[in-house]
């Protein structure tokens with residue numbers, strides 16, 4: 312049987328000789344929500360007079376090309392930083408990635424744009440979240456974007472570490488593509504335990520895949536609420552070109568204002584209520 316060639320995830324951008332990611336069109340929707348949130352929260356940021364940060368612990372290389380098209384888009388950290396710079400720049404930007412190359416290329420691209428001061432942490436988010444959280448000022452306004460490829464790269468300890476800061480809004484990419492297909496295998500292999508510790512006490516592993524996915528998601532939202540967060544029930548569903556669900560974007564904030572902001576910007580297309 313012929314073996315399927317593994318799809319390349321990166322290529323070199325001839326403009327700057329750095330790596331860029333190859334992505335689906337839906338990335339633009341994700342970045343649009345991120346951009347809107349940075350924009351709508353600018354007045355809140357202004358009140359902090361530069362005492363504000365953006366944190367992107369899965370930053371990628373800072374630039375991407377939409378597969379099968381010539382369209383080049385900036386990566387999430389560049390999107391957030393350049394949007395903020397239009398009205399109320401972040402005082403500092405913290406980036407992290409498990410890939411040293413991605414991290415370095417993202418840092419270089421942010422530096423090319425001369426955006427806010429950048430602090431880079433190489434490593435798994437589980438470790439970098441703790442390191443970043445130790446550096447952050449408890450009196451500052453923080454906004455983190457967590458954008459892993461899969462829930463397996465998002466242990467709950469990442470959210471716990473960030474949640475130690477009193478003013479920390481977090482926009483989370485909850486990846487459902489692999490989850491929906493493999494949830495039973497993930498459950499059996501113990502791979503959900505880090506993502507949603509204690510799920511076994513609340514979720515019936517005999518549920519059908521779609522119901523099991525929702526039950527794990529509800530349980531995980533409950534864990535976040537226990538950290539003192541409002542979890543917006545306006546979960547943004549992002550679908551692929553064949554309308555297959557790819558991921559949900561979840562905004563969590565300790566302030567009702569964060570939730571109101573998200574309500575305003577997330578309802579551009581009608582979304583099913585999940586919670």
Ligand SMILES: C[S@@+](CC[C@H](N)C(=O)[O-])C[C@H]1O[C@@H](n2cnc3c(N)ncnc32)[C@H](O)[C@@H]1O
Nearest residue numbers: 369370371386387408409410413435436458464
């Ligand atoms: C979806 S890409 C990020 C894309 C980027 N946020 C954007 O929108 O431009 C996921 C990134 O997470 C990194 N990664 C994978 N596992 C990780 C982990 N456990 N901790 C931190 N980064 C991880 C990958 O190297 C990759 O760069």
